[in-house]
Amino acid sequence: MENLNTYIEEHKERFLEELLALLKIPSVSADPKFSDDVFEAAEFIKQKMLDAGADNVEICSTAGYPIVYGEKIIDTALPTVLVYGHYDVQPADPYELWHSPPFEPVVKDGNIYARGACDDKGQMYMHLKAFEFMQKTNQLYCNVKFMIEGEEEVGSDNLGPFLEANKEKLAANIVIVSDTSMISLETPSITTGLRGLSYVEVEVTGPNRDLHSGVYGGAVANPINILNKMIASLHDENNHITIPGFYDDVEVLSDSERSAMAEAPFDLANYKSDLDIEDIHGEQGFSTNERTSIRPTLDVNGMWGGYIGEGAKTVLPSKAYAKISMRLVPNQQSEKITALFQKHFESISPASVKVKVTPHHGGEPVVTPVDSIAYKAASKAIVQAFGKEPIPQRSGGSIPIVALFESVLGLKTVLMGFGLDSDAIHSPNEKYGLENYYKGIETIPYFYKYFAEMSA
Numbered sequence: 232m233e234n235l236n237t238y239i240e241e242h243k244e245r246f247l248e249e250l251l252a253l254l255k256i257p258s259v260s261a262d263p264k265f266s267d268d269v270f271e272a273a274e275f276i277k278q279k280m281l282d283a284g285a286d287n288v289e290i291c292s293t294a295g296y297p298i299v300y301g302e303k304i305i306d307t308a309l310p311t312v313l314v315y316g317h318y319d320v321q322p323a324d325p326y327e328l329w330h331s332p333p334f335e336p337v338v339k340d341g342n343i344y345a346r347g348a349c350d351d352k353g354q355m356y357m358h359l360k361a362f363e364f365m366q367k368t369n370q371l372y373c374n375v376k377f378m379i380e381g382e383e384e385v386g387s388d389n390l391g392p393f394l395e396a397n398k399e400k401l402a403a404n405i406v407i408v409s410d411t412s413m414i415s416l417e418t419p420s421i422t423t424g425l426r427g428l429s430y431v432e433v434e435v436t437g438p439n440r441d442l443h444s445g446v447y448g449g450a451v452a453n454p455i456n457i458l459n460k461m462i463a464s465l466h467d468e469n470n471h472i473t474i475p476g477f478y479d480d481v482e483v484l485s486d487s488e489r490s491a492m493a494e495a496p497f498d499l500a501n502y503k504s505d506l507d508i509e510d511i512h513g514e515q516g517f518s519t520n521e522r523t524s525i526r527p528t529l530d531v532n533g534m535w536g537g538y539i540g541e542g543a544k545t546v547l548p549s550k551a552y553a554k555i556s557m558r559l560v561p562n563q564q565s566e567k568i569t570a571l572f573q574k575h576f577e578s579i580s581p582a583s584v585k586v587k588v589t590p591h592h593g594g595e596p597v598v599t600p601v602d603s604i605a606y607k608a609a610s611k612a613i614v615q616a617f618g619k620e621p622i623p624q625r626s627g628g629s630i631p632i633v634a635l636f637e638s639v640l641g642l643k644t645v646l647m648g649f650g651l652d653s654d655a656i657h658s659p660n661e662k663y664g665l666e667n668y669y670k671g672i673e674t675i676p677y678f679y680k681y682f683a684e685m686s687a
């Protein structure tokens with residue numbers, strides 16, 4: 232591509248400034264306190280899409296936060312790329328663990344530190360800047376449609392209906408998403424799978440009111456003690472999940488598929504020291520890489536009840552709660568797994584307490600093809616920008632809408648992510664490497680070029 236590196240070099244300061252401006256908007260979709268900011272982020276994206284040269288740019292309202300749409304149709308005979316990303320971010324709590332405020336981005340040691348730097352503002356914004364380059368230098372070789380949403384971090388509830396209602400408008404040949412990670416800049420990879428999700432909240436009720444833990448303790452079930460026991464029983468001594476039927480639909484990989492996976496570089500010592508853990512933990516019979524990609528899991532995300540204030544209060548609480556997520560793999564189904572969980576959890580509850588299970592959002596797992604034109608174009612683009620063939624690798628995270636791109640729009644997705652697992656997404660001190668940002672902007676135009684060439 233002509234002038235790609237000089238264009239990036241000439242405009243890199245502005246590319247950074249624009250991203251920093253976006254990162255200053257605290258568009259936390261989960262917390263209504265930030266509602267105005269989420270809308271402001273949508274306006275910001277709309278303006279930048281217009282500036283970059285997109286047509287028919289609009290803010291599409293939904294029952295929740297809006298979807299920003301824009302397109303450039305240069306020739307209906309050419310293939311069309313649908314770009315998906317999200318402008319909403321996770322809550323920044325706990326604030327006290329940040330070295331600098333989450334919505335006052337800081338560039339330090341080659342990284343941008345801010346909530347959303349990697350997930351997904353930095354990665355999504357690369358697509359707008361790559362488009363700007365292609366548009367301004369007359370090197371756009373595909374039609375492009377942008378669909379940037381504001382509710383990914385809360386389950387994309389309104390995007391499914393938007394896809395249903397806009398099938399024609401969103402017609403394309405491929406969806407491209409940069410919202411995942413690669414192994415490293417030296418070992419680039421393309422994500423070829425995402426896990427699904429079942430998420431439930433459980434409430435365990437013991438006595439009808441909080442009790443004096445001396446007067447009643449020992450004679451009445453303590454719902455926190457009981458809930459802990461119930462949760463502990465969900466894994467056996469080999470860390471298999473004990474819910475009957477949980478593994479019934481799990482896709483079993485062949486030995487050759489597993490040995491291909493084992494080729495991916497993995498440094499256990501580094502993994503442990505990065506997390507400051509003495510040992511790893513997981514399902515017996517599977518490697519770390521397998522445990523976080525092709526195997527389903529069950530984790531408590533939060534648990535509360537009783538007295539957690541200053542000092543000691545002697546109380547036998549009436550209620551205990553937990554939020555539990557299950558990551559799913561092909562061919563598990565979110566609704567089915569949620570139902571199995573509910574049935575099992577109710578069945579193991581002793582008569583001394585009452586149990587209520589409330590399902591939250593879910594999503595289906597996906598596996599993307601590696602023999603498609605789109606995958607080959609992405610691979611070739613990465614070779615061009617990184618000088619190395621990318622490794623296909625399934626990820627443990629979830630982007631529930633990707634399954635709907637296929638079931639509703641009939642479209643496959645390429646998950647070309649440029650983050651790193653060490654970017655601390657959803658965590659304090661989230662970061663995104665400047666090099667990742669600029670390399671992403673460099674890679675994307677090649678994807679369009681090769682995708683057009685290979686589709687012809």
Ligand code: BES
Nearest residue numbers: 350383384385386410411412626628629
């Ligand atoms: N971008 C992430 C998903 C992700 C991260 C995939 C890293 C692969 C590697 C996305 O924003 C996310 O956080 N998804 C949520 C699910 C959603 C329903 C809240 C997740 O995976 O927990």
Ligand code: MN
Nearest residue numbers: 350351383410
């Ligand atoms: Mn994301």
Ligand code: MN
Nearest residue numbers: 321350384656
């Ligand atoms: Mn996220």
